[in-house]
Amino acid sequence: GFIGVDVFFVISGYLITSLILKELFINNNFLISEFYTRRIRRIIPVLFFVILSSIPIAYFFFLPSSLIDFLNSSISTLFFSSNIYFHHTGLIYGGPDSSLKPLLHTWSLAVEEQFYIIFPIILILSRKIFKKYILHIFILFFFTSFISTQIISIKYPLYNFYFINVRIWELLAGSIL
Numbered sequence: 001g002f003i004g005v006d007v008f009f010v011i012s013g014y015l016i017t018s019l020i021l022k023e024l025f026i027n028n029n030f031l032i033s034e035f036y037t038r039r040i041r042r043i044i045p046v047l048f049f050v051i052l053s054s055i056p057i058a059y060f061f062f063l064p065s066s067l068i069d070f071l072n073s074s075i076s077t078l079f080f081s082s083n084i085y086f087h088h089t090g091l092i093y094g095g096p097d098s099s100l101k102p103l104l105h106t107w108s109l110a111v112e113e114q115f116y117i118i119f120p121i122i123l124i125l126s127r128k129i130f131k132k133y134i135l136h137i138f139i140l141f142f143f144t145s146f147i148s149t150q151i152i153s154i155k156y157p158l159y160n161f162y163f164i165n166v167r168i169w170e171l172l173a174g175s176i177l
Helices: 002-026 032-061 064-078 082-088 096-100 106-129 131-155 157-162 168-176
Strands: none
Touching (some): 002 106, 032 064, 064 106, 082 157, 106 131, 106 168, 131 157
């Protein structure tokens, strides 16, 4: 399961970058608002379904303190910040407490959505300012993130697991491809 998320990030980076570049360079009609709208239509309905179907189960089976944690994780999931929430709760993915966190898997969705929010903006700015050097910029960010991941993992492995700045190299690997 751990490596599956890494592979998914690479594939996601590839697909999103190819979609945006096709609209930017070939069709010349990329609209960031349409991009965000498509992402929302694709992800939000399923996310709402998962959260709403989990609420009755959590209500009947969780103790009050776990129910409060579940509600907090639900709110952070809706705002695509569950990776930040789970990091600040000190939760170790796969640890003994993780079985009581039904939305724990949404940390990766949060990382991906954070990428979707910032990446098109960076890509558009890079196209306007550094049109010939977009690939070079991707490679620079890739290595910066990869090296920081290695450094951070020594002292802060939990941070290294949850945050986009140390995961973006995987998404950029797909973008570079």
